[in-house]
Amino acid sequence: MDPTEETLNNPAIRAYLFRLVGEEGLNLLERFPTEGEHSDEDLAASTGINLNSVRHTLYTLYEKRLAEYHRIKNNETGWLTYLWQLRTDHIYDAIREDMELVFDKLSRRERYEEENDFYICKDCHLIFTFPKAMNTDFKCPDCGQPLGHFDNEVLLTSLTDRIEAIKKSLGHA
Structure with missing residues (x-):
């Protein structure tokens, strides 16, 4: 079983996360791809969750060290892309x-x-x-x-x- 799925199956942890990120945030966590890093835009597109909600959830999780990111810069446009991954191992x-x-x-x-x-x-x-x-x-x-x-x-x-x-x-x- 995926560690995130296992974490979300614990009722106490689920209640904590619900208080932290709400229903949409929990939906994002449930649909978050298990492997690799993902941009907020990709997560919004693949989960069908509003981009602002995805960003809000990711930043809230980041503040608790439950998500982390690294930036990559597009040398042609100068745009920064943030690639996110969950850190459910920090939940406790x-x-x-x-x-x-x-x-x-x-x-x-x-x-x-x-x-x-x-x-x-x-x-x-x-x-x-x-x-x-x-x-x-x-x-x-x-x-x-x-x-x-x-x-x-x-x-x-x-x-x-x-x-x-x-x-x-x-x-x-």
């Missing part, structure tokens, strides 16, 4: 990098939620940190209603659970 590295980014963001958010006390307007549903609530005398700046304490324990528990799951997946546990 790309997913790991994205998970590390999510882990960092969630960890920062967890710290923010732990370090702050929150107040909410029961009418407008606006949430304020303690200093901002204090600056408005614990009244909503939009409607004037008194602010009540907001218990963020459910959010904090959810963040902690998600962080622990990512730690386990990344081998940080």
Whole structure:
């Protein structure tokens, strides 16, 4: 079985790629020729996918090191042609990098939620940190209603659970 086909048959990887390049991008990946390098124009012609979509998908994959190219210059016209090939062997590295980014963001958010006390307007549903609530005398700046304490324990528990799951997946546990 072709490595790209094998990669696309994994539901988790397929979901990641769908989030990354969308339905048209997945269609391109499924139809990408298995051998050699191909220009974006050739890929668009052979797959029937819009050239701009092909280019967008290739550049997105390139940013994650899931595609690479080399340029050739036509000496008569001076035009550059980019020849592309997929690098699905880098998929796990790309997913790991994205998970590390999510882990960092969630960890920062967890710290923010732990370090702050929150107040909410029961009418407008606006949430304020303690200093901002204090600056408005614990009244909503939009409607004037008194602010009540907001218990963020459910959010904090959810963040902690998600962080622990990512730690386990990344081998940080």
